[in-house]
Amino acid sequence: MEAKLKKEEELEKMRKALLNMLEDFEEEKERTKSIINSLTDGLIVLDSAGKVTFFNPEVERLLGLGKGEIKGKNWQEFFFKSPFKEIEDLMEKKKNLFREEISLSIPKEKILEVTTLSIIPQRERIIILHDISREKAIERMRNEFVSLASHQLRTPLSEIKWALKMFLDGDLGSLTKEQREFLEKTYRSNEKMIILIRDLLDVAIIEEGKYLRKLIPADFRAILKSVLESYKEKIEEKKLKIELKAEKELPKIKVDEEKIKIVIDNLLGNAIKYSPAGSQIVISLSSNEKEMRFSVKDSGIGIPKSEQEKIFKKFFRASNAKEMATEGTGLGLFITKNIVEAHGGKIWFESEEGKGTTFYFALPVKK
Secondary structure (H helix, E strand, O other): OHHHHHHHHHHHHHHHHHHHHHHHHHHHHHHHHHHHHOOOOEEEEEOOOOEEEEEOHHHHHHHOOOOOOOOOOEHHHHHHHOOOHHHHHHHHHOOOOEEEEEEEOOOOOEEEEEEEEEEOOOOEEEEEEEEOHHHHHHHHHHHHHHHHHHHHHHHHHHHHHHHHHHHHOOOOOOOOHHHHHHHHHHHHHHHHHHHHHHHHHHHHHHHHOOOOOOOEEEOHHHHHHHHHHHOHHHHHHOOOEEEEEEOOOOOOEEEOHHHHHHHHHHHHHHHHHHOOOOOEEEEEEEEOOOEEEEEEEOOOOOOOHHHHHHOOOOOOOOHHHHHHOOOOOOOHHHHHHHHHHHOOOEEEEEEEOOOEEEEEEEEEOOO
């Protein structure tokens, strides 16, 4: 009898413990659900068959859906029949993790960042919808302002340059030594402003996605020769030795010649600027069946290892570069990278602080 009572007491304790566990589980479940429902991002969970098993209220708001409209539906059936086929296309093309931007016009025009990931054991998929319409609108307004301001400033700065040049060339009479020095300083400052405005316009065009214009078969040897000619005075002034290693037979590949000239100008200009006087710069041009490769190697100040991952970012300049040359926009390498990638190419570098840098870019050879 005593053993029976003891067993009943143990069962009762077990029952209470299980009830407490279930209550805790339900509380935790409700807490998690409450957190998910309060998210400002839309969250959709799909089972292994692609059926919607869970979604939060933000999904309905972002996609302009009626309450419970997607509950229990297969994502292919829903997205194929709705105005959101872009999401369906993304899901078909990219089976695993991805993050893409899409534009929707229903219920009103908006831009969503769509992220999807797979939960492998259950083969479930999670779709996260993040509204970036406001950020994109601000970015667009900023780009429009920069573009408008730059266009408005370019004309008066060009006129100032023309007037200063006339004074310096003696077209408006002779100048004293003091007057010439003052005007030369003003001319150089005006040139810096013109370069800044040009770079800002380039950045605005890049961010609009309309950077490349006319693509024509280009002679890279001729482009390089033209850029080298423009740096002739600086090369002589610093007594730099330029070694050119170019293959005799180089393919002509279709590029925007004006933009590729900017790429070579930026890379060569940096090599000249940051190289010590009397040092050597090696320029190479080579090709194979797949790509044409350009490189410029200097023995200058190099890039600190801790800053190398930022080197192609907008407005970034390495700390040692700022110490050596105060002028510079920090836009040259950002623009260079975007031009190369717009041509379907790639750009990279090797550098060691105090020992120099080699920049490379490669463009695909298309038959």
